[in-house]
Amino acid sequence: MIGTTDSSERYLDLVGYRVVQSAVLVRDMAAFALIALGVMLTKFGVSRKVVHPLVLAQIRQAGLRLLPMTIFLGVTLGLVIIGQTVALLNRVGAEALIGSVMVTVVMRELGPLLTAIVVLARAGTSNVVELGTMRALGEVSALESLGIDPIHYLVMPRMLGLAVSVFCLATYFVLVAIVSGWVFAFLQDIPLRPAAYFGRLGDALHWQDFALFGLKTLLFGVVIAVVSCYHGLARPLRFEEISAVTERAVVEGMVACVLLDALFLVGYVFV
């Protein structure tokens, strides 16, 4: 019996420890995000010639280079999921719902979240590795010693770059998915004219959908940047820790994106 109490107590301790640890992590990351936002607001125009090209480089790296993959995903998912949904709705005679289903599934959920996960997997991980290596090699301390704020030079371009990238990629994703969904329906001989299909989509869209889509995708980018930069930069790192830190960043980035996504449900209630 004593053994049981012991182990259950130990289990409780462990759970408590994990909970406290997560709370501390969330707090630290929030602090990091606030500092980064503060730096962005106060130093946006500082050393423009050096920092602004870095933002463009990030957009190129995290946005433009991911475009083919995002389009590929958009087309496939459009064919598979949306095409099937369209076909099904048609069969049961519920074509009128096509618009709202598409808007809900593609524009509100699938588009932003999938794009965020793609960006997290490619740009987020490369961020952690790159920044972690810089930290381990002493390049970050060197920047500090030169009076160059690492948040300004390294984090700000990533935050802006990833925010813009996720927004743009998600936009392309949604457009491509919607079109390829119609193509699937067309291939299956479903009597759905483009005008009717896009007309129903248009009817189901409100201006709030666009606003929330923009806000959501921009925030996804910021969240991915914060999580990956936090893990790469915030603490002193050794080389051997980089792979473990990268794994953690992916998991935490994913959790953060999904939680944020859930938070937006509240916003959609009012649409």
Place this chain on the structure above:
Amino acid sequence: MSKAAQVELASVDVAREDEPDRVLLRDVTWGIEAGQWWAIGGSPASGKTALLSVAAGLTPPTRGVVRIFGQDLAAASESELALWRREIGFVFENGGGLLGRLSIAENVALPLRYHSDLDLAQVRARVDALLGQAGLESLADLVPNQLTLPLRQRVALLRSLTAPVRVLFLDSPLRGLAPSGVRWWLDFLRELRARRAAEGRPVSLIMSAFDFRAVREDAERFAVLEHGRFRVLEEAEEVAGYREDAAPPVQTVDGV
């Protein structure tokens, strides 16, 4: 120039940034005056890097007060810190912390481009002049990985000289160098010091080393790190006797 210490440590405990709980040096009291050339001796892992990092204001001390240009570091504002960072140079060991993504010329140009409004041609001219001064102009378009660690550290020295430095910390620049490399560093630093003194804006040099054999002629003040203590050597015999016969240390990649 006032005679007051430019950098002052009062009862400071020193630890590495990533291990703040393990105190390497206790109760360090040290003043660096304008234009002085200090050599800090100590075995590997004795805390040389950590001490320089604390004295340069890059790592906060675990205890005690660090004053830079007469002001308490802990109470300094963000803008004061930014200004001091420009006036306190730090040349890191193991390749000097050059940014691996940038070319040698871009590395040297970075602080200039970040802190000034010079246009690209002006920056390029200054960088070329600096690289030429060090005989490294042919390396301008290479990336740091194509250079040996000692050469990278030379580039890091040039990079720190793009700022108006008044105090320059050099972390083990002579470690593992051939005699010609040692001569290059000492000639360069001697020349720099003489030129700056003649211009009326002296630069203090603080250099860490395993022993004092190479710098005995040039450095003016000597201190050693032993048994977790910082001790200034006052007597010439003491300096001469310090590790004169010891074998050079086994090099650690970590650079402690």
